[in-house]
Amino acid sequence: MTYLKSAYKNAGIHHKMILLIIVLMLVNFAVFAVILKYIFHIYDNQMYKKTSEVLNISSIGIENELRNIEKTTFKVTTDEQLQRYLLQLESETSPYTKMVLRKKITNRLIAFAGSETYVYSMVVIDKEGQVMSAGNREGIPQELHSTLSELADEYDGSNAWYAAGHSSLVAARQFKSFTDSNFTLNGLGTLAIRVRIDRIVADRVQTSGRDGQLTITDGKRMIYPETPLLSESDMQAELARKQPYGIATYSGGTFFAAQVKSSYTGWTYLHMTSFDDMFRHITIIKEIVSTIFVIMLLIALALGTRLSGSITKPIVQLIQNMRKIEKGDLDRLEEEALGPVPFSTQDEVGLLHRTYKKMIRRIRELINENVAKQLLLRETELKALQAQINPHFLYNTLESVNWLAKANKQDRISEMVEALAFLLRSAVSFEEQLIPLRKELDIVRSYVTIQKTRFDERLIFQLDVPEELMDAQIPKLTLQPLVENAIHYALEPQIEPCRISIVARVREGSLFLRVEDDGPGIAEGFLEKLHSGQVTTRGQGIGLANIQERLHLIFGAPWGMELHSESGTGTSIHVCIPYVKGDQGHVQGAVG
Structure with missing residues (x-):
């Protein structure tokens, strides 16, 4: 069974469809055959019962006539004239008188x-064995006379039936003396009547001839x-056989x-009907139904094969x-790999071909685009390698400037150049996605050192970061752009000193960073532009929207x-990220 299931699962659609058609046809034929057999069974039972009823009626009709014959024997044996003559x-004792009496x-x-x-004939056999017969039909054979007399004596005045063979049926009755002058009930002779049983059957039985044969037997002789x-x-x-009716097979069929x-x-009474003659029409119907089924099965297989092939x-x-x-035959992808597809086909298979053809064309387009992108990527990598030369020149130049400033004892210039060189190296290095808070604050201090050269005492910078949070x-570059925004929007527009501070705290596994200033604040309309990223900072050009997007990409949407800003009261920017120490590995472990 497992092998058959596996074979069916692995078979092709064509074979599955043919098998399905065959199974459906066989199931339909089986159901139809069962229904037809049931109908024929009902029909057979009705016919059997009808035949039995007809046989009962026929037997009753025959026996009614036999009773009439019996009455006739009684009427004859009790006739007064015959009683007197006998x-x-x-x-x-006179032979002549006896001849006259017999006449x-x-x-x-x-x-x-x-x-x-x-009645074929009537025969009276007297006690001397002399026979007196009447009727112009076939008489009773002479060799039966003694047998009939003995049978009549045995029945002692009652009617007796004797099957003489060759469709001969004889009713025999003894004459009993019961006249008024001689009521002795002595035997006077024997009456024998040969009955026309074939005529009775012909008149009383409707099922005869080619429809069947009625057989009458007493169990020993054929009547x-x-x-x-x-x-x-x-x-x-x-x-x-015990059943009153049924089908039986004998030597004759x-x-x-x-x-x-x-x-x-x-x-x-036994009615025999040839089964083939009786059920000829039913047999023909069964053969016609079987032939029609075979034809329908062949037609269904032909149509199913054609449909499956399509x-x-x-x-x-x-x-x-x-x-x-x-x-890998991609050079002639659309010409040879697809092959001709009739455009008139509108079914699912035609749609599959057309969709597949479109897919291949799209693959060709994507391949071409990918090749172009690869070429562009190589060109970009080459330019990036070439561009690495420019920072080296810049760093070397700044080192020379720093050396010259120290040689001329220009400490502030040297400090600013060192801060600028550190800031540039940190900005162009993207090897690390996350850096310790300490390094980020070093970048901020370098940036503030440069800006203090410009704003001097107007820039007041403060840090409120516990030492345990430095790791x-x-x-990278999360706080520096925020400090740059604060200088640009809080310090530059006013003459008075501006305080910019960075605060870091930890609460419930989250790191909270806050960059705040006491500048003029941000107007409501301008605040909306900052939220949407329409306004970018100076320097690195990293806007607030860019920082927000990077935070979402690294930590997820909840972070x-x-x-927060109000006009005239200052501005504060709050950053909330998972608290991940430097020895805790990748950030995924902290985000969870």
């Missing part, structure tokens, strides 16, 4: 036999017909048999093109910077 014949008996039998439809469908052994096997046993005669063939072509691209890691 009594006289028993006591008479009268024959005439009387002719009168009875002429009025009976289903009707002369030539049954079943052999003697098959007949015994059929009579031993397969038959549908329905039987009923008479409570009047004890005979078994889906899978373009996909296979697309896979082949992808493999060409995988091998805290902060982004950042806020600016």
Whole structure:
């Protein structure tokens, strides 16, 4: 089962679709076959029951006629004239008189036999064994006379039926003496009536001929017909079957048999119908349904194969093109790798091809753009290497100026040049993303040293940073641009001295830095421009928006910077970042 599941999963769409069509068709056919079989089963049961009902009605009709024959035997054996003639014949000794009496008996039998439809002949056998017969039909064979007389004596006045074979049925009854003058109930002779059982069956049974055959048997002899469908052994096997109806197969073929046993005669009425003849139409219908299903299955497979091919063939072509691209065939990417795609196709497969073609074109564009960017990057790197020469010249020049100032004992010039050189080296070095707060304050002091040369006593700079916070890691050039903004917007516009201070505190794992001044403050409209980054500082040109963006990129959105200012009261800028010491590694560990 696992192997089949794996094989199905790994099979192609074409084979899965064909298999799905076959399974659906087989399921539909199975459901249809079950429903059809159920309908045929109901039909068969109804037909079986109907056949049994017809057989019951037929047997009742036949036995009604046999009862009439029995009444006839009683009527004949109790006829007064026949009783008198037989009594006289028993006591008479004259041969001539006996002949006359027998002639009268024959005439009387002719009168009875002429009025009976289903009687071949009537025979009276007297005690001397002489036979008097009436009827112009086939008589009773002479060899049966003694047998019939013995049977009648055995039944002692009751009617007895005897199957003589070859569709011969005989009713026999003993004449009993019961006249007023001789009520002795002694036997006077035997009455035998040969019955036209074939005529009775023809008149009373509707299912005959090619529709089936009615068989009547007493269990030992065949009463009707002369030539049954079943052999003697098959007949015994059929009579031993317990079901009243069903399908049985014998040497003569397969038959549908329905039987009923008479409570009047004890005979078994058996109706045999050839199964092939009986169910010919049903068999034809089943064959037609099977043929139609096979045709529909072939048509469905043909249409499914065509539909599957219309889906899978373009996909296979697309896979082949992808493999060409995988091998690096990019020079003829759009011409050979894609292949022709009919523009009239508007289904999902056509859309997939067109989208894939657009994707390949976009890849070509991106490749071209990437090549151009690589060339530009190499050119930029070359220019950067060339540009490294300029700072070296500048540093060497500043060193010369510093040496000359010291030689001429110009201490302030030397101090300013050293501060400028340190500031330039710190500004152009981007090797470290985070630096200790101590280094950032050194950059700020160098910048303030340069500015004090310009503003002298007007610039009052103060630091309020505990020593234990000097190793805290902060982004490079975070405080220097803020001090530069304070000088530009607080110190320059006024003549009075301006105090600029830097305060650092730690609270709940966060490092709070504050740069504040006591300048004129910032107007509300100008404050909005600073928040949006529309105004940049002098010097390095790093605006407040740039600092805010760098803080967000390094530490995340919850951290950042806020600016507070009121006109005439000064300005303060608050920076809140995670407190990370120098020995705690990367900043990710502190941000969490």
